[in-house]
Structures are given as structure tokens and as C-alpha cells.
Amino acid sequence: MGFVSRDRIRSALVVIAVTGLLGGLVLHFSDWPAPAGMVWTAGVLPILAALVAEIIRDLRRGEVGLDIVAALSMSAAVAVGEGLAAAVVAVMYAGGTFLESFAEGRARREMHDLLSRVPRTATRNRGGRLEDVPLDVIAPGDKLLVRQGDVLPVDGTVASSFAFLDTSALTGESLPVRVAMGSEAMSGSTNAGDAFALIATRLAKESTYAGIVRLVEEAQQSKAPMSRLADRWSLGFLAVTIALALTAWWFTQDPIRAVAVLVIATPCPLILAVPVALVAGLSRAAHYGVLIKGAEPLEAMARIRTLILDKTGTLTDGRPQIVAIDSHIGMPDDEILRLAAALDQASKHPVAQAIVTAAKARGLALSVPSEAVEIPGEGVRGSVDGHKVIVGGDDFVVGHVRRKSGDHPALASGSVLVALAVDGRLAAHLVMADPLREGAGSMIGELRHLGISRILLATGDRVEVAERVTEGLGLDGLRAGLSPDQKVLLVLTERKNGPVMMVGDGVNDAPALAAADVGVAMGARGAAASAEAADVVLLVDSIDRLGAGIDIAHRARRIALESVVAGIALSILGMLVAALGYLTPVQGAVLQEAIDVAVILNALRALNIRPGATKTPEKQITGASCDGTIREMPPD
Incomplete structure (x- = not known):
């Protein structure tokens, strides 16, 4: 199911739940209790059906979430004739799931232009006549004209006296390179000089750029799954809820008490507080020029322990x-x-x-x-x-x-x-x-203060260039001369030290961005491929926004946890009161609404997050091995 259709379904479920609740209330206060109950039930059943389908999908994947508690409370309330309580729970659940997916859907729609840098056609010279042809008809041996500013569509050899190519998106080399006649030119490079002739040596689907695109797809498929913050609390809360409901039923033989316990146990502090805090964090991050594509990447940013940085366009400006x-x-x-x-x-x-x-x-x-x-x-x-x-x-x-x-x-x-x-x-x-970006050194110190214990440089540029640029930054290691698949391997290797964040801006960084727990793209001037593969895009051409984004992620997650702990504590207290017979299901639903309001107001504090820049002393770098392997830097 696509993200757009899923959002539409969740929007429709919210409308159905709210309409059912309000319609039933109108009938109830008009002294038509029986039709009111039918309307409440009619509004609950679609929500319950969608919820059961979601639970089945999760169980098939071996996942157990808090949705089970919500399904139990709605179905139990309907079964004993507590339609109003069921309707209130349905509205809370439908609203929470819609809110959780809202920011992710919006971010993905904004980033829909997948790999827009890929050329679609090429200019072929056949018999002295130029013709624009689709890439899939280009065969080895075809002579192509590459105009100034064009992206090379296929791998080939230069047939003119020379060509000036900008290969920064592929290799990280910031300055244009002169390619002599007969030398190989890689697809994905940009013609930085005059128009030249190119003899194709590979099919488009076998060329360098196409290979990078395939690496992105493979890395995305192999990416480690990230569980939702709410689901990590699910098993314990589910066990407590069922135990209290069964205990109340067992000792009183009154199913209404068990329903009251289930209704007040509906995990809305988790279902609502977490997405509210995280969506608020997404909003604040966007305010500072950091586009985070959903709540899961925001959560993951707060747990990052290893950071891998590209050089050209990331640590450096990328322009001579x-x-x-x-x-x-x-x-x-x-x-x-x-x-x-x-x-x-x-x-x-x-x-x-x-x-x-x-x-x-x-x-x-x-x-x-x-x-x-x-x-x-x-x-x-x-x-x-x-x-x-x-x-x-x-x-x-x-x-x-x-x-x-x-x-x-x-x-x-x-x-x-x-x-x-x-x-x-x-x-x-x-x-x-291509000098170091201003403030790069202080940014490294700030990132360490935010809990990132290991910072590495990974670049396709020459090792001597990387050593000169990073001298004095206090990095923990350096790796140069890397191809896209070697960057992916470095990301996977570093996972043994904890969650990994990769930051880059070129096409050659896209596979590593997709493979990392959190991929961050420099979106202001970076390639569309890296922006699409990444979980986070820095919309402003300033690396210091990375620290702001991580700081916001830490604070938003902390606020979400505070809301969850307070909400669950209040819910458990309410469950105990309901088990003792002092709350009916409807009263429990109303109490749960009050708890929801409290935790949501607390979660909304994330809208006021103001990231601070705390500077810490920096360690001194001693260099890296000339063979391109990581050389560990000794502590001070």
C-alpha cells in the first residue's frame, strides 16, 4: 500500500470515528438511546476492522504492539453494550495513528523527485546528424555529443582532444579534472567545459551511475529496522492491562469492570504523546532547516553513537x-x-x-x-x-x-x-x-557533547587531500579513496559500535546514506539521489545544522518519554480504581481523555525547543594511513 493511499485511509477512519461519536451523542441527548448505540457501534466497527488487519500484519512479521490493547478495549466495550466508551476509544486511536503518519507522509511527498539527476535522453551523432534518443537505445560504440552542463549519460571514452569534467558527485574530488582524448569518462559526471564527443563503452544500465542507483536500492532493502518508541513499551503494558482486567473480572464476576479497566488502559499516552512530541520535533527541526522524513528517523537520531562524514560538500564547501x-x-x-x-x-x-x-x-x-x-x-x-x-x-x-x-x-x-x-x-x-567549512571544528565538539563518541571521515578523494583538510579536527579515523560500495561496507562495519549516521551530498554517497541507521544529505546543493536515499536532508547549506537537528531529536524524544511515563502512571492508577468498581467504562474513557490532554500538552512543549550550541575541547588528529585504511587516533 502506498503512503498516499494509507494517509487517505487513515484520514477517512478519523472522519468515520468522529462522525460516529458526535452522531451518537446527538441521538443520545435526543432520548433515542437505541439508535445512538447503533451509530456508535457503526462508527467503531471500521476502526476496529482496520486495527485487527494491522495487528495481523504485525504478528506475521513477529511484532507485538500496543494496538492489541486498543482492539481489546473497543471490542469488549461493544460486546457489553458500552457503545459510547467504544466510540471514544475509536476516536482517540484513529486520531493518534493519523497524527503519527502525518509528518512522514508530508516529508515523502516533498521528496518524491527520485533520482531526478539521472539523464533521460542523450544526443547521438549518427551519420553526421544529431538526434536525441532514449538512454536504453544507446549501444557501445555510439558517438554522443555532451554539451556544457550536461550529465554524462553512459560510461565512455573522450573522443575530442580533451574534456573538463566535474566528478565531485561521484568521487568527492571538488575541482574539475581534465580528461584527455581516449581516457575513460564516468556516467554521472558533469561536463564543466566546452562540448565534447564521447564514445559509449557500456549500456546505460551497466554504467557507473546506474550501478550506484542499484546500490541505493540494495542498501535500502538491507537497512536495519527501527522499532517505534511506543512499541518498545508494549509487551509490559499489555501484560499489566490483561492481568488487571482478568483479576477484576475473576473476583467480581462483573465483565463491566474488566471493560472499564481495558478502556482506561487504552494506551493513548503512548499512541498520542509519542507522535505529538515527535511531530512537534519534526516541525522545530524544519524551522532550523533540517527536514526529517518521519518520526522513526527522529527517534534514531537521538540514539546515534557513530558519525561518518563525507568530505567534499560536507566538511568542505565543495567549491574552489x-x-x-x-x-x-x-x-x-x-x-x-x-x-x-x-x-x-x-x-x-x-x-x-x-x-x-x-x-x-x-x-x-x-x-x-x-x-x-x-x-x-x-x-x-x-x-x-x-x-x-x-x-x-x-x-x-x-x-x-x-x-x-x-x-x-x-x-x-x-x-x-x-x-x-x-x-x-x-x-x-x-x-x-576547497577549504574546510567555517565552524566545522566547533561542530565536531558539539556533536561529541550530544553523545556521538566516534566520528570518522569517508571520502572518495585522495588520501593526502583528506589528511590536509581534516588536520586538527579531532576525528577518530579517516578513510580515503573509497568507492560507493566501500562506503556501504564501512557503514555496516561500524554498526558494531552502535547506531550509525552517515552525512554526504554526492551521488556516490547515496548507497551509504541508505544503508546507515540515519542518512543525512546536504540538500541545498547536493545530488537528488543522496537527498532521496537519506532520512534527513539539511535544507540550508550549513553543516552546523546537523548539531541542531540532533539536539532537537534528543529533546523531543526526552519529552515524549516524560509524557509516556506520566501518562502510563496515571493510566495504571485509573485501572486500579476501575478494577475496584469506582469507574464505569464511560467514566474511564472520560478520565483517559483527561490524561490524554495532560500528556499532549506536555508533548507540545517540543514546539518550543531551541537547540543550543555547546562547545567542547577538541582532540587533535594525528593523521591517517596512506593506504586508505582507518587509522585510529589516540586519546588525549
Whole structure:
């Protein structure tokens, strides 16, 4: 049964239960008791039928839930002619189950665009004519045209002189890579440069991207089940309820007393308080830009002990930025950046656009370049304010000017060097890299304060890049050069230490997100595949929202537990009073309603949760093994 149809059925059951209760009350106060009883019964039976069907499905799966108590109380009340009590229980139960599924259904509808990044068609060159064809008709050997910004539809080899590909969604490499003619290009990469020709080497269903999609599906099927908070209390409460009801019946021979016990024992503090608190927690999390797809992931977030983080786009920003400017002729940094950015306005290359963005961020006025000529994949030359300017790769720029000793800065691993020449002289180098997100270190400390004892980095990027980026973060381990299936294996291996949360943003992270107890996707700029596979989506491009989401989950779960404990204590007290004959079934139902109101009001406190950022001292990282395996970090 689909989520939409299930929500519609539960909505209809709520309407039936409320209509039956109100209709019977109208007839009852109109001195038509017999028709009133019939209306109450008519309103209860559909709820009871749906409840019995749900119980049977649970028992077939080997699960025992609190639904049994609700079914016993409704059926027993109907059997002894206590229609009003049965109707009240039916309304409480139908309302509680609808409320529990409301947030999950809404979140899934908002995330219905499954794997929307997957290309549906490709442009094939056949006999010198271009035609758009479905992916399933592409065969190995077909020549395809991949335009700028297109996602590669199949695996293939580059048939043009070169191609610039953004592989960050697949490998975690944040900077575009240059792929030479004859080299392999993976499906799911994005063309970051000019259009190029691609010779297909695999069918679409056998390509890299399709394999990742299959991994997502397999990981979702193998995901460990998460039980509802309410169900973990079910067996004990069910045993107490039946024991008290049978005891009251045995000693008094009055079935009405047993019914009164069952009615007041209807586990509405569990059925209602838990979803109310958790739905309120979902609402508060969404307020802070954290979309949690249902109550179960919210519960699981509060129990996470191991966190696995992707690098590119998660710990780092995922976009190249200028980290240093090295001038060789005494030119001010702002002037270097202004000249380079002015000329780079003529290029669509991601690095060129990053330089333009950096100049605009400093408020620099950029002149319009003239005579600009771009050599694809190499650089741009032209005139800016009467100066002859060349900007691009170091080899390209140096090929037009003379290099002097000492004018080549040391390049850190994972960085890109952009050279600038002005009027025939090598003027400067701009060092670009994908730096750590601001606040990442404090976030690690906050997560440890929230109970996460083990934090690892898992990335498809090179190990030396990962080591440099994470230096000083205080991680417990690092694993680099991972493929999507290796990330899944890491998640499954770490389960021995407790529930695992995986955070990522790329297509290559989607299988691991699906396999984790809680998968978290960076949804602001991440791939649709990771957002669909994840249980939680950070709607704001800020990793610090993760701590807020976990904090909200902890507090919402604690409020739910407080409501449950108080509600069950009051219910057991009421059951004892009913067993002694001081409460009728209808009075028990009314008392149970009062208990419901109390626990719901307490559960609604979750709407006022304000996550706090508590910072704790961070441990120092010592590095990771160069072979890509996890290297444990010693405690301080």
C-alpha cells in the first residue's frame, strides 16, 4: 500500500470515528438511546476492522504492539453494550495513528523527485546528424555529443582532444579534472567545459551511475529496522492491562469492570504523546532547516553513537576558493585579483568563475576585457585597462613569459595553482583549494557533547587531500579513496559500535546514506539521489545544522518519554480504581481523555525547543594511513 493511499485511509477512519461519536451523542441527548448505540457501534466497527488487519500484519512479521490493547478495549466495550466508551476509544486511536503518519507522509511527498539527476535522453551523432534518443537505445560504440552542463549519460571514452569534467558527485574530488582524448569518462559526471564527443563503452544500465542507483536500492532493502518508541513499551503494558482486567473480572464476576479497566488502559499516552512530541520535533527541526522524513528517523537520531562524514560538500564547501595570493613583482593582492578576475569574466571555467566571485566579494570593480581569447582547458589572454594579461594554468602562462627563480610557490596537496602574467612578466600565483567549512571544528565538539563518541571521515578523494583538510579536527579515523560500495561496507562495519549516521551530498554517497541507521544529505546543493536515499536532508547549506537537528531529536524524544511515563502512571492508577468498581467504562474513557490532554500538552512543549550550541575541547588528529585504511587516533 502506498503512503498516499494509507494517509487517505487513515484520514477517512478519523472522519468515520468522529462522525460516529458526535452522531451518537446527538441521538443520545435526543432520548433515542437505541439508535445512538447503533451509530456508535457503526462508527467503531471500521476502526476496529482496520486495527485487527494491522495487528495481523504485525504478528506475521513477529511484532507485538500496543494496538492489541486498543482492539481489546473497543471490542469488549461493544460486546457489553458500552457503545459510547467504544466510540471514544475509536476516536482517540484513529486520531493518534493519523497524527503519527502525518509528518512522514508530508516529508515523502516533498521528496518524491527520485533520482531526478539521472539523464533521460542523450544526443547521438549518427551519420553526421544529431538526434536525441532514449538512454536504453544507446549501444557501445555510439558517438554522443555532451554539451556544457550536461550529465554524462553512459560510461565512455573522450573522443575530442580533451574534456573538463566535474566528478565531485561521484568521487568527492571538488575541482574539475581534465580528461584527455581516449581516457575513460564516468556516467554521472558533469561536463564543466566546452562540448565534447564521447564514445559509449557500456549500456546505460551497466554504467557507473546506474550501478550506484542499484546500490541505493540494495542498501535500502538491507537497512536495519527501527522499532517505534511506543512499541518498545508494549509487551509490559499489555501484560499489566490483561492481568488487571482478568483479576477484576475473576473476583467480581462483573465483565463491566474488566471493560472499564481495558478502556482506561487504552494506551493513548503512548499512541498520542509519542507522535505529538515527535511531530512537534519534526516541525522545530524544519524551522532550523533540517527536514526529517518521519518520526522513526527522529527517534534514531537521538540514539546515534557513530558519525561518518563525507568530505567534499560536507566538511568542505565543495567549491574552489582562493586560499593564498603570491605576488612576484610587488603588485598588491587586490590588483592581482582584479586583473585576473576581469579577464576571467570571458571564461566559463569553474576556476575562472571562482576567481570572479572572489573579486566581487571583495568589492573590486571589474573592467570589461578586450581581445580576450580562451584556449580551452589552458587559460585566457587579452587586454585589461591597457595591460596585456594572461591568466590560467602555470605551464600555459609560463610558456608565454620567462620564469625567475623563487617565483613558483610551494603547492599544498589538493590545491590548484593559477598563474597571472601582466605585460610579459609573471606577476603572481593564486593558490586555490576547497577549504574546510567555517565552524566545522566547533561542530565536531558539539556533536561529541550530544553523545556521538566516534566520528570518522569517508571520502572518495585522495588520501593526502583528506589528511590536509581534516588536520586538527579531532576525528577518530579517516578513510580515503573509497568507492560507493566501500562506503556501504564501512557503514555496516561500524554498526558494531552502535547506531550509525552517515552525512554526504554526492551521488556516490547515496548507497551509504541508505544503508546507515540515519542518512543525512546536504540538500541545498547536493545530488537528488543522496537527498532521496537519506532520512534527513539539511535544507540550508550549513553543516552546523546537523548539531541542531540532533539536539532537537534528543529533546523531543526526552519529552515524549516524560509524557509516556506520566501518562502510563496515571493510566495504571485509573485501572486500579476501575478494577475496584469506582469507574464505569464511560467514566474511564472520560478520565483517559483527561490524561490524554495532560500528556499532549506536555508533548507540545517540543514546539518550543531551541537547540543550543555547546562547545567542547577538541582532540587533535594525528593523521591517517596512506593506504586508505582507518587509522585510529589516540586519546588525549
